[in-house]
Amino acid sequence: QVQLVESGGGSVQAGGSLRLSCVAFGYAYSCMGWFRQAPGKEREGVAVNGRYGNIVYADSVKGRFTISRDNAKNTLYLQMNSLKPEDTAMYYCASRCLMTAAQALGDPRGFGFWGQGTQVTVSS
Numbered sequence: 001q002v003q004l005v006e007s008g009g010g011s012v013q014a015g016g017s018l019r020l021s022c023v024a025f026g027y028a029y030s031c032m033g034w035f036r037q038a039p040g041k042e043r044e045g046v047a048v049n050g051r052y053g054n055i056v057y058a059d060s061v062k063g064r065f066t067i068s069r070d071n072a073k074n075t076l077y078l079q080m081n082s083l084k085p086e087d088t089a090m091y092y093c094a095s096r097c098l099m100t101a102a103q104a105l106g107d108p109r110g111f112g113f114w115g116q117g118t119q120v121t122v123s124s
Contacts (some may be wrong), residue, residue, distance in 0.1 A: 002026040002113045004093045009118030012083055016122070020078040022093030022115055028074040031097030034067060035108060036089035036120075043092070043108045047078060050101030058105065061087075083122045090117040 008020040020034070033048035047057045047067035055067055066079040076093060096112035097104045104110030 002029075002095065004095060004113060004115035006091065006093045006115045006118040009091060009120045011121040011123065014084055014122055014124050016083050017079070017081045018083065018120060020080070020091055020093075020118060020120075022076040022078075024074045024076070024095060028071070029096040029113075031101060031104070032069065032076045032093065032095045033097075033101075033104060033111065034076070034078045035092045035094055036087075037092070037117075038089040041089075045105035045108070046091070048097070048101040048105045049076065051097060054101050056101050056105045080120070083120075085122050085124045087120060088122050089120060091120050092117045 003025040004022055006022045031051040034046040035043050036046050037043040045058055046061055049055050049067050064082045069076045093115040094111035099110045
């Protein structure tokens with residue numbers, strides 16, 4: 001049984017930073033990623049750390065967000081800098097890629113397990 005627990009969300013002003021964490025219980029798959037979903041919008045990929053260590057980012061977050069992991073702690077991170085109001089969303093952690101990292105970034109069906117999410121709100 002795999003359980004993913006996210007934390008670190010909150011409310012910040014534009015230009016601020018947050019770091020999200022996702023702890024994997026049960027089993028930590030090598031391929032994990034972050035997605036987000038704003039009200040009324042589809043869930044979209046933010047960043048994926050592939051099973052071979054390859055990393056892919058959505059164009060909208062390149063240069064601002066950094067995905068990383070601590071294997072000793074079974075934890076995935078998302079460092080978010082220079083936050084914008086359009087980054088406001090529920091952020092979800094996902095694990096167990098069912099396709100390549102690049103494919104999984106573009107398709108939520110590319111992951112087998114999901115966390116419950118953590119809310120990020122960026123005010124202007």
